[in-house]
Amino acid sequence: MLPPRFELHRPSTIEGALELMARFGDDATFYAGGTELLVAMKARVLRYAHLIDLKKIGSLAEIHLNGSGGILIGALSTHHQISCNPYVITHFPGYAALSENVANIRVRIAGTLGGNLCFAEPHADPATLLCALNARAHLVSLKGRRIINISDFILGEFSTAREDGEILTHIELPPLPHGARAVYRSFGQQERPTAGVAVVRTPHATGPEWKIWAGAVSSRPLELSLVTEAVKGVADTHVIDQIRVQSEVHAETLEIHDDAHGGADYKRHLISVLARRAAEDCLS
Ligand SMILES: Cc1cc2nc3c(=O)[nH]c(=O)nc-3n(C[C@H](O)[C@H](O)[C@H](O)COP(=O)(O)OP(=O)(O)OC[C@H]3O[C@@H](n4cnc5c(N)ncnc54)[C@H](O)[C@@H]3O)c2cc1C
Structure with a gap:
């Protein structure tokens, strides 16, 4: 089915895109790769008379190191571009x-990180690891610029802290402390993940710190902070088993729903399995 008729605008500057959005208001939305938006428009779930294509704004697709040793990823970078980028690698x-494992190659080549985060479909991969990495979202509107943590940006199912008319310009990854490792493991039988777990291990003088986030199992990524507390100071030789057991215990307390991807108990089980595997990868 074709989407309802719309007019496509292709501004070459952020200011131009913001002015178009101010002019058309609720009749318009931003358009990146279209992999979510056009499907929703074809299904008549969303309807817009004007699409403001952001792809001509070159700066939004750049990936570069920032002064502090972190990385700024332009929101229009596709999953494929991110997976091949030497700084990210x-x-x-x-x-x-x-990024190399998101969806299939067709979606990875067209779909952008910004579109993934702004659409906030819960069965997605990037937000979980970005939360664990303390990543931040850079937003701009006619009112000015602001920066918020990705963990505060995703509010729930298809809901974000982005205000109408705001463009997500960049995702900032702060530098990982020396010796830290970050791993993401996911599992799904359909195209999108049923569950995904991100684990970050940071060495400290007093013993390593572990940070664990679970995603796709709920309306937004969830931190397993009780696991972090429980494994404080536990030696690497014993920590893997502890992470598996504590993740199982913590998962019991999380609000997880049954859906087309699986039952809540199944997803709880996946969290502990994926947490163990990701923790093992951190140590390998
Ligand atoms: C078959 C299929 C399988 C998939 N599997 C996975 C998977 O395994 N894991 C996973 O994580 N994801 C998966 N996805 C989701 C995929 O990652 C997203 O579809 C893609 O990243 C969305 O990006 P886009 O550029 O196409 O967004 P668009 O469809 O262009 O836009 C999505 C929404 O975001 C808004 N938007 C886009 N960019 C901006 C911006 N910079 N500022 C403000 N608003 C913006 C648009 O207005 C729109 O509302 C899958 C999708 C499909 C279709």
């Missing part, structure tokens, strides 16, 4: 690997 190999 060198500084955040776990995130490059995640």
Whole structure:
């Protein structure tokens, strides 16, 4: 089925895109790769008379190192571009690997990181690891610029902290502390993940710190902070078993729903299995 008729606007600057959005208001939306938007428009779930294509704004697709050793990923970068980017591969190999496994090659070539985060479909991969990495979203509107944590950006199912008329310009990954490792593991029988777990291990003088986030199992990524507390100071030789057991215990307390991807108990089980595997990868 074709989407309802719309007019396509292709501004070459952020200011131009913001002005178009101010002019058309609720009749318009931003358009990146279209892999979510056009499907929703064809299904008549969303309807817009004007689409403001952001792809001509070159700066939005750039990936570069920032002064502090972190990385700024333009929101219009596709999953494929991120997976091949030398900075991402060198500084955040776990995130490059995640990007290489999103969906299928057709979606990875067209679909952008910004579109993935702004659509906030819960069965998605990037937000979980980005939360564990303390990543931040850079937003701009006619009112000005603001930066918020990705963990505060995703509010729930198809809901974000992005205000009408705001463009997500960049995702900032702060530098990982020396010796830290970040790994993401997911499992799904359909195209999108049933569950995904991100684990970050950071060495400290007092013993390593573990951070664990679970995604796709709920309306937004959830931190397993009780596991972090429980494994504080536990030696690497014993920590894997502890992470598996504690993830199982913590998962019991999480609000997880049955859906087309599986029952809540199944997803709870997946969390502990994936947490163990990702923790093992951190140590390998
Ligand atoms: C078959 C299939 C399988 C998939 N499997 C997976 C998977 O395994 N894992 C996974 O994580 N994801 C998966 N996805 C989701 C995929 O990652 C997203 O569809 C894609 O990243 C969305 O990006 P886009 O550029 O196409 O967004 P669009 O469809 O262009 O836009 C999506 C929404 O975001 C808004 N938007 C886009 N960019 C911006 C911006 N910069 N600022 C403000 N608003 C913006 C648009 O207005 C729209 O509302 C799958 C999708 C499909 C179709």
